[in-house]
Amino acid sequence: MLLLFLLPWAFLPSQAQNIDPFPDSTQQSVLNYSPLTNQPCPADAADTFVREFTASTQSLHPSEIAYIRTREQDVIAKEWIEWIGAESGEEELGYGPNEELGRLFGQGGRWPRVGMAITGGGLRAAQYGAGVVNALDKRNETSREVGTGGxxxxxxxxxxxxxxxxxxxxxxxxxxxxxxxxxxxxGKGLSGWLLDLPLASPDGLNVFTDENQAFYGSLLWSVMAKAESGIDTSMTDTWARMISYHFLNQTSRSNFFTNETAHGAGQLWSSIPDIPAFRSHLSPLPLVVAASRPVGSNLTTVLGLEPIVYEISPFEFGSFDPKLSAMMRTKYAGTHMRDKKPQDENGCVTGFDQAGFVMGTSASLFNQIFDFAHNTLEMRRDDVDTMIYLLQRQLRSVRTRADDVANWPSPFTGLKPDSFDDSKATWLEMIDGASALENIPLSPMLVNARGIDTIVVVEGSADSPDNWPNGTSILKTQERQQLFLRASHRTLPPMPPTTADFENTGVSSRATFFGCDPKLSPPEWPLVIYLPNQPPPGGEDPVSNSPTFRLVYTLKHTQRFIDQVHAAITSGFTPSSDDPDPDFGVCLKCAALDRGRLPLRFADTTNPNGNSTNPNPNSNSTRTEMIPRSVKCQQCFDRYCYDPSRPPSARDLPPGRKYAFVDPDPQGFDRLSGFLGRAKFGLVGAGVGLVVFVGVLIAFLLWWRKRREKEYEYMVVSQLHERDGEAPWIGMAEAQREHQDTQGQGGYETPVFRVR
Known part of the structure; x- marks a missing residue:
């Protein structure tokens, strides 16, 4: 039976955190996943809803400019002094005592602007990103001691x-x-990621347990509520709700199968400015990247590099690609627009930018998994036929438009018909951000108007047979920039020209700095600090290169994973030795600071439409000369900088490394891995196996509930759901109408975070 054959796929890692649940009962329903439609539009909607510009008049949202300026002036400047000038500035970096560092870099110029890009790659990438963040966080004592923390x-x-x-x-x-x-x-308000609870079947293999049925009922209720509001849904919506249960707050092990909270429903990307850490400017500005499938193309293969790449910030949604060059307020995403105006003054939508849906959109790979017309999924034919049948049953249940993408109402209808391929479309078909093999979200970091000096690349892709990166993603980004983004985005610095060169030079397996010595002023490229997933030091068995189809992580594995990544990042690289580099913390500081030596940084010259992104526009008035690189920092650059005229060699990598993945806590999943290996999916992205299962499970549940809707009873989201003997989807339209009425009467507000 196909279901039994696929059930091992249910063991997917999940993540759950728990900030104090929202106290207002109107904010505790999974129905809050439904956007509010037909809302009055703001008075300035016709003028400011959509910003349109060109590559030469590129600008940022005023709120983004204000946030970055305040964070850099009030918070980051002090953090720089603490990190690179702590007690031994002269001895460590060689630029002079602490006060001299501040004079040279903070007052006479400005501190370099740093961005961090975290790769895609499913749950492996999420954990790798967490491990790198841990290694660079001063709140981690070990990281702080070795110098990377900060x-x-x-x-x-x-x-x-x-x-x-x-x-x-x-x-x-x-x-x-x-x-x-x-x-x-x-042990207080945070419950942890709970990776031992499978994402799609958290109560185990039997999807018909009371707990799993309660979980599925809540997911389906959320999605059907959204569909009932008139917003088209797809498989991505159910996927988004699964993500919300685990990555957003409100969910713990004790309430996982209950509806005591909304499990992240109603938490909006545009509400990030309400989060205390963001209000205090303690965190960076977050940007999520998603790709788009040209409307009507129905592509089920890897995208080319030409389709628009979108970004989503707390303030705006849109693209800096020259073909579009337009942005809309994130708060009103979901509103149909034509020629930058709402269809009518009461036609606005709010609540569409669900945090889970934003993250689900960025990871929506369903279009590359199922080709309904040709059955191109590379499995046994009978399995394919059955899966297609199940998915077709889903289409009759809640799908109202393309089922294999994330459906976003287009705010850009009518814009740039000569260049924007989807100008006539009223909906955008959004898909996984790595659909064109650009698995690192570098596009936002290269936008001219942002003026980012240094980019930390957190690279957790699985390109090689042993699931290590080999440069595929960053080379694709370089190719796309050269073909389509020359006028709007900065170029990447010189790097090995092929994936084979990435491996042969060894830079795919160790920390490397790209672009250390620009030729122009301002620099023609940012300095890139490349931190790839790599075998651990000292010959330890690697656990961070878990297979693409790894579906569950025990607590022991997660602990080893995070610790191993932390050790690899903080150890740096010693040529032909398994020993860590005791100076890597210093070298990381040298790289991060290096653009500050220059009299003119890229951001100092970007002033589109009078909106300077430089927090200190007059900074260059007090220093016009380049600061010579210190002897100590030059020694670091000699070791870590990539010089295309003298490329390094993989022979210099630590000799004792092991490359094959070793499961640190086997749980009997070898049978599943073997099947997936034999199936040989011709797919991209590290979360493909996970998404395949989710797609099948969603389809199966929607089909099954048609036949068994009165047989399974469980706790539901409100008194309307608690009718004895009745399944939760009965009366959904009535419940949704009452929910909309409650929202329209002021019973719903954007959640405000209350942290204990």
Whole structure:
């Protein structure tokens, strides 16, 4: 039976955190996943809903400019002094005592602007991102002692894609905790990621247990409520609700199968400014990346590089790609627009930007899994036929438009018809951000107007046979920039030209700095600090290169994973030795600071439409000369900088490394891994196996509830759901109407975080 054959796929890692549940009962329903439609539009909607610009008149949202300026002036400047000038500035970096560092870099110029991009790659990438963040966080005592801790505190922007967006969103919607507390819980308000609870079948293999049925009922109720409001849904919505249960707050082990809370429903990406850490400017500005499938193309293969890449910030949704160059307020995403105006003054939508849906959109890979027309999924034919049948049953249940993408009402209808391929479309088909093999969310970091000097690349892709990165993603980004983004985005620095060169030079397996010595002023490229997932030091068995189809992580595995990544990042690289580099913390500081030596940084020259992104526009008036690189920092650059004229060699990598994955806590899943290996899916993305199962499970549940809707009873979201003997989806339209009425009467507000 197909279901029994696929049930092992249910063992998926989940993540759950628990900030104090929202006390207002109107905020505790999973129905809050439904957007509010037909809302009065703001008075300035016709003028400011959509910003349109060109590559040469590129600008940022005023709220983004204000946030970055305040964070850099009031918070980051002090963090720089603490990190690179702590007690031994002269001895460590060689630029002089602490006060001299401040004079040279903070007053006479400005501190470099740093961005961090966290790769996609499913749950492996989420954990890898967490491990790197932990290694760069000064709140981790070991990180602080070796000198890497502190870099996180000087980051202005953080971008995430697919699994990288999950850890990014999880950090923000749990109020920027330490990784230790976020992943493992703090015994107070945070419950940890609970990776031992399978994502799609949290109560185990039997999907018909009371607990699993309660879980599925809540998921389906959320999605059907959204559909009832008139907003088109798809498989991505159910996927988004699963993500919300685990990555957002309100969910703990004790309430997982109850409806005591909304399990993240109603938490909006545009509400991030209400989070205490963000209000205090203690966190970077988050950006989530998603790709788009040209409307009407029905592509089920890897995308080319031409389709628009979108970004979602707390303030705006849109793209800096020259073909579009337009942004809309995130708060009103979901509103149909034509020629930058709402259809009518009461036609606005709010609540569409559900945090789970934003993260689910960035990880929506369903279009590359199921080709309904041709059955191209590379499995046994009878399995394919059955899966297609189950998915077709789903289409009759809640799908109202494309089922294999994330459906976003287009706010850009009518814009740039000569260049924007979807100008005539009223809906956008959003998909996994890595659908064109750009698995690192670098596009937002290269936007000219942002003027980012240094980019930390957190690379957790699985490109090689042993699931290590090989440069595929960053090379794709470089190719796309050269083909389509020359006018709007900065170029990447020189790097090995092929994936084979990435491996042969060894830079795919160790920390490397790219772009250390620009030729122009301002620099023609940012300095890139490349931190790839790599074998651990000392010959330890690697556990962070878990297979693409890894579906569950025990507590022991997660602990080893996070610790191993932390050790690898803080150890740096010693040529032809298994010993850690005791100076890597110093070298990381040198790299992060290096653009500050220059008299003119890229951001100092970007002043589109009078909106300077430089927090200190007059900074260059007090220093016009380049600061020579210190002897100590030059020694670091000699070791870590990539020089295309003298490329390094993989022969210099630590000789004792092991590359094959070793499960640190086997739980009997070898049979599943063997099946997936034999199936040989021709797919991309590290979360494909997970998404395949989710798609099948969603379809099966929607089909099954048609036949058994009165047979399974469980706790439901309100008194309307508690009718004896009746399944929760009965009366959904009535409940949704009452919910909309309650919201329209002021019973719903954007959640405000209350952290104990």
């Amino acid at each position: 870099m996180l505190q000087v980051v202005s922007y953080m971008s995430g894609l697919s699994g990288g967006s999950w850890v990014t969103g999880s950090l923000f919607f749990n109020d920027w905790p330490t990784i230790r507390d976020l992943v493992f819980g703090d």
